[in-house]
Amino acid sequence: MSLKTKIAGKKRKLLSFVMALVCAISACIPVSYATEEDKSLDELNQRYEELEKDIQENQEKLEDVEQDIKTNEQKLDDLNGQIDKIEEQLDLLNESIDILNGDIDDLQGNIDLTTEDINEINAQIASLEAQQAATETLMEETKELLLARIRENYMSGGSGSTLELLLTSDDISSFFARKELVTRVSENDNELIAELSEKLIKLEELKKQSEEQKAQLEAKKTELDTQMTSLNAKQNDLQSSKDAQQNKKNSATSKKNEVKYLLEDLDKDSEEYKAAIKRQEKERAALEAEIEEVIKAQGSTENDVPDEEYNNDGEMMWPVKGKTTVTAGYPSYSDGSPHWGIDICVVGATGGTRDENGKSYSYGQPYYAAQGGEVIHAYNDGNWNSGFGNYCIIDHGDGKHTLYAHSKRLLVKKGDIVQKGQQIGEIGDTGNTTGPHLHFEVRIKKADGSVSRVNPLNYVSKP
Numbered sequence: 001m002s003l004k005t006k007i008a009g010k011k012r013k014l015l016s017f018v019m020a021l022v023c024a025i026s027a028c029i030p031v032s033y034a035t036e037e038d039k040s041l042d043e044l045n046q047r048y049e050e051l052e053k054d055i056q057e058n059q060e061k062l063e064d065v066e067q068d069i070k071t072n073e074q075k076l077d078d079l080n081g082q083i084d085k086i087e088e089q090l091d092l093l094n095e096s097i098d099i100l101n102g103d104i105d106d107l108q109g110n111i112d113l114t115t116e117d118i119n120e121i122n123a124q125i126a127s128l129e130a131q132q133a134a135t136e137t138l139m140e141e142t143k144e145l146l147l148a149r150i151r152e153n154y155m156s157g158g159s160g161s162t163l164e165l166l167l168t169s170d171d172i173s174s175f176f177a178r179k180e181l182v183t184r185v186s187e188n189d190n191e192l193i194a195e196l197s198e199k200l201i202k203l204e205e206l207k208k209q210s211e212e213q214k215a216q217l218e219a220k221k222t223e224l225d226t227q228m229t230s231l232n233a234k235q236n237d238l239q240s241s242k243d244a245q246q247n248k249k250n251s252a253t254s255k256k257n258e259v260k261y262l263l264e265d266l267d268k269d270s271e272e273y274k275a276a277i278k279r280q281e282k283e284r285a286a287l288e289a290e291i292e293e294v295i296k297a298q299g300s301t302e303n304d305v306p307d308e309e310y311n312n313d314g315e316m317m318w319p320v321k322g323k324t325t326v327t328a329g330y331p332s333y334s335d336g337s338p339h340w341g342i343d344i345c346v347v348g349a350t351g352g353t354r355d356e357n358g359k360s361y362s363y364g365q366p367y368y369a370a371q372g373g374e375v376i377h378a379y380n381d382g383n384w385n386s387g388f389g390n391y392c393i394i395d396h397g398d399g400k401h402t403l404y405a406h407s408k409r410l411l412v413k414k415g416d417i418v419q420k421g422q423q424i425g426e427i428g429d430t431g432n433t434t435g436p437h438l439h440f441e442v443r444i445k446k447a448d449g450s451v452s453r454v455n456p457l458n459y460v461s462k463p
Helices: 003-028 031-068 072-156 162-168 172-265 271-298
Strands: 324-328 342-346 366-368 373-379 390-395 400-410 423-427 438-445 451-454
Touching: 031 072, 072 172, 072 271, 271 373, 271 390, 271 438, 271 451, 373 400, 390 423
Parallel strands: none
Antiparallel strands: 324 342, 342 438, 366 423, 373 390, 390 400, 400 423, 400 438, 438 451
């Protein structure tokens, strides 16, 4: 196959690739999708604003009647109404964030594909430019060779005619030999001229092709910049939504704490108290479902072998050092309501959980990983989080998982690898508590994927 045919084939292939690329990327631009998405966000925002108006009106009502409220039951009812609306707003914000996250993923995918295509086009252009340079070099070499041939023939003073060759030959053999040589030189000169003309044509084709590729590359760069601008705008929207969500969660936590303390003063036989307990049970059920789903999706099973980096020695340690007591056990509180772990408190010399001034011995005290493993779930925002406050779950690689709740703060985050005895947090009272303590659980993921809650005292012993 000739060089010209090869270059033409490459040209057709590259142009086909570029046209396909343009069509593919153009098809990925989410024009109609963006319209549906904006509509969805608008609907969510509209509902959010309606709830915000209700919350403000209810807050004004609370402030107006604050001095007139004579029972905790009435205040509890008003606060619960506020909490319902705040939690619905949180759901709306989460939906909006999910939409924005999906949009960012789509944009990032387009950007990644475009970047890959641009890199491929750049490689094609580099190849074309290399061929162009080689052609130019060959053209110059051909020119020099032809000119040298012409100069040589001119300097010899002969025209190469048959008569001249006959007169200058010593004999007939010499004559025929010289004639054959002149004929071949002439043929070579003609071939060189033809080759030079062909090279010039190919050079022009290559230059045109390079210009077309560069133009298309510039178009792709412009498109990429546009997508990046859109991505940045979406990220800004996402951050604004997250900030709004955090503010709302802070507000919800404040309201939850008010309800928590009011419950202590309510008549246990009152309808308001029973309703509040029912709400807590519903919340606890949602929390249980969330924890089970996390362990099912991310946790190890009982037949798994722990990663070496966990240094899992098969025996758990008590998660709090020093003198401690268990204030609530497994599987229920003293009132019979479910309690799937144990509550550990630090005690003083006399065995009490608070000093003479009422200060908790537990608050701010460190607690430790019962076994080495990986943190697969963690909240450390100081909010209610379905009643567990700041909490985390550690997967120990053998199907066993430990949970630590109500922390003042966590010292670990999701994805961290921790070692047995490593401090992972400080005891606190975030979430639904009556005082600072560490809520500690052990859960097992079986080989069939089911998750069971087990008595932690079967795995750890108080020193």
